[in-house]
Amino acid sequence: MNAPAEHANLARQHLIDPEICIRCNTCEEICPVDAITHDSRNYVVKFDTCNGCLACISPCPTGAIDSWRNVDKAAPHSLADQYSWDYLPDTTELDQLEATVMGAAELPAEVQQITEVATAGQGGPALAPWSASHPYVNIYSPAAPITATVTGNYRLTAEDASSDIHHIVLDFGTTPFPILEGQSIGIIPPGTDDKGKPHLLRMYSVASPREGERPHYNNLALTVKRVVEDHEGKPARGVASNYVCDLKKGDKVQVTGPYGSTYLMPNHPGSSIMMICTGTGSAPMRAMTERRRRRMDRKEGGELVLFFGARAPEELPYFGPLQKLPKDFIDINFAFSRVPGEPKRYVQDAIRERADKVFQMLQDDNCYIYICGLKGMEAGVLEAFRDICRANGADWDALRPQLLAKARFHVETY
Numbered sequence: 363m364n365a366p367a368e369h370a371n372l373a374r375q376h377l378i379d380p381e382i383c384i385r386c387n388t389c390e391e392i393c394p395v396d397a398i399t400h401d402s403r404n405y406v407v408k409f410d411t412c413n414g415c416l417a418c419i420s421p422c423p424t425g426a427i428d429s430w431r432n433v434d435k436a437a438p439h440s441l442a443d444q445y446s447w448d449y450l451p452d453t454t455e456l457d458q459l460e461a462t463v464m465g466a467a468e469l470p471a472e473v474q475q476i477t478e479v480a481t482a483g484q485g486g487p488a489l490a491p492w493s494a495s496h497p498y499v500n501i502y503s504p505a506a507p508i509t510a511t512v513t514g515n516y517r518l519t520a521e522d523a524s525s526d527i528h529h530i531v532l533d534f535g536t537t538p539f540p541i542l543e544g545q546s547i548g549i550i551p552p553g554t555d556d557k558g559k560p561h562l563l564r565m566y567s568v569a570s571p572r573e574g575e576r577p578h579y580n581n582l583a584l585t586v587k588r589v590v591e592d593h594e595g596k597p598a599r600g601v602a603s604n605y606v607c608d609l610k611k612g613d614k615v616q617v618t619g620p621y622g623s624t625y626l627m628p629n630h631p632g633s634s635i636m637m638i639c640t641g642t643g644s645a646p647m648r649a650m651t652e653r654r655r656r657r658m659d660r661k662e663g664g665e666l667v668l669f670f671g672a673r674a675p676e677e678l679p680y681f682g683p684l685q686k687l688p689k690d691f692i693d694i695n696f697a698f699s700r701v702p703g704e705p706k707r708y709v710q711d712a713i714r715e716r717a718d719k720v721f722q723m724l725q726d727d728n729c730y731i732y733i734c735g736l737k738g739m740e741a742g743v744l745e746a747f748r749d750i751c752r753a754n755g756a757d758w759d760a761l762r763p764q765l766l767a768k769a770r771f772h773v774e775t776y
């Protein structure tokens with residue numbers, strides 16, 4: 363959109379709402395031109411670098427990124443201003459006028475298209491399945507969180523397992539906290555960091571279906587892994603995960619959210635779901651599976667196929683209950699990478715072993731695909747999809763944008 367000549371001095375400045383932003387870094391990672399940066403306080407957008415490509419809008423779990431103000435081109439809000447904000451500045455009369463997004467006019471359509479394809483690999487501009495229920499998002503902000511009460515906390519992994527994963531149940535009493543399968547919540551750990559600032563919230567996927575872990579009691583479940591080493595394997599005590607894993611029944615917890623308006627399950631009868639996860643990536647898969655399990659007698663049809671990777675069976679959250687589900691309800695494929703005396707198998711190996719089924723599901727417009735777990739798992743899974751497509755005379759790079767356009771492909775890795 364070109365600005366009318368009389369408003370040529372105006373520009374639409376892209377900003378981030380500091381009140382809602384949960385500092386998850388998604389936008390900074392996804393921005394193709396490095397227009398986003400942050401300090402310990404705020405995420406901010408560089409006025410001169412942002413070209414308005416909008417690649418960051420849909421992956422932002424909170425909507426904080428979709429904030430815009432009209433400014434005088436010669437006097438935009440500086441980075442220093444943005445770093446200091448607790449709230450967005452009020453709109454002014456300038457916001458009533460038409461203004462161009464800085465840089466957008468110079469961006470050729472072709473480049474925009476290439477950018478969209480380039481960002482598709484990281485989850486891409488995401489849509490919710492057409493039959494997903496309408497989610498509520500962002501009801502409780504970090505400035506005004508809701509207090510939940512812990513009503514359950516038990517260890518899911520075996521006592522001698524190397525990972526300590528807990529199933530936590532939070533109860534919201536009489537305060538509304540509507541949630542759908544696939545959404546996440548924020549938890550604010552108490553206390554301050556080493557600079558004396560309050561801890562930022564951490565996000566956790568909800569592991570229970572929409573009507574709650576205990577149906578109709580306004581509660582939900584989480585699957586939280588105690589972080590005791592960093593991504594490189596060096597000892598590190600994770601602030602929030604240790605806090606959550608140590609919670610006792612009756613403890614009060616500050617919760618924000620709910621978050622996420624695209625990683626949602628389809629609701630129409632006959633829709634199939636392919637779920638691929640490792641570790642705590644099982645949380646949203648449990649939520650979706652539970653939703654379907656509790657409605658099994660309605661015979662709504664649609665297949666559930668699960669690929670679940672872990673080091674060993676003892677490390678698998680929900681291993682026992684999963685084993686009890688009928689085979690014609692869910693097709694479960696485990697992959698264990700560290701069982702003594704057995705060859706290493708990763709989740710992508712399990713996917714490759716079921717190549718025919720996977721290809722059939724990739725082709726099926728009624729099948730929705732969900733990937734969740736640590737960042738590291740994504741590349742192997744995508745490589746397996748690529749190989750399976752190639753072996754069947756199809757092209758993954760051509761298929762992926764189609765899946766995204768139909769809201770059939772959803773990735774949440776952290």
Ligand SMILES: Cc1cc2nc3c(=O)[nH]c(=O)nc-3n(C[C@H](O)[C@H](O)[C@H](O)COP(=O)(O)OP(=O)(O)OC[C@H]3O[C@@H](n4cnc5c(N)ncnc54)[C@H](O)[C@@H]3O)c2cc1C
Binds near residue numbers: 565774
């Ligand atoms: C959308 C979303 C959903 C999530 N869902 C879940 C969930 O269902 N269950 C869950 O347990 N976590 C989940 N996470 C991750 C969670 O938000 C925290 O990042 C994680 O619990 C670590 O936080 P911490 O405060 O304990 O560690 P921090 O104090 O933030 O970090 C301590 C150190 O550990 C490293 N580290 C951080 N996370 C991990 C990790 N997962 N594994 C290894 N090293 C790590 C950090 O880089 C740092 O060096 C989710 C994240 C996102 C973005």
Ligand code: SF4
Binds near residue numbers: 382386387421423
């Ligand atoms: S919440 Fe949105 S704006 Fe804030 S860091 Fe995450 S993606 Fe960026």
Ligand code: SF4
Binds near residue numbers: 394407
């Ligand atoms: S609109 Fe595009 S260029 Fe601007 S911050 Fe978002 S991803 Fe970056």
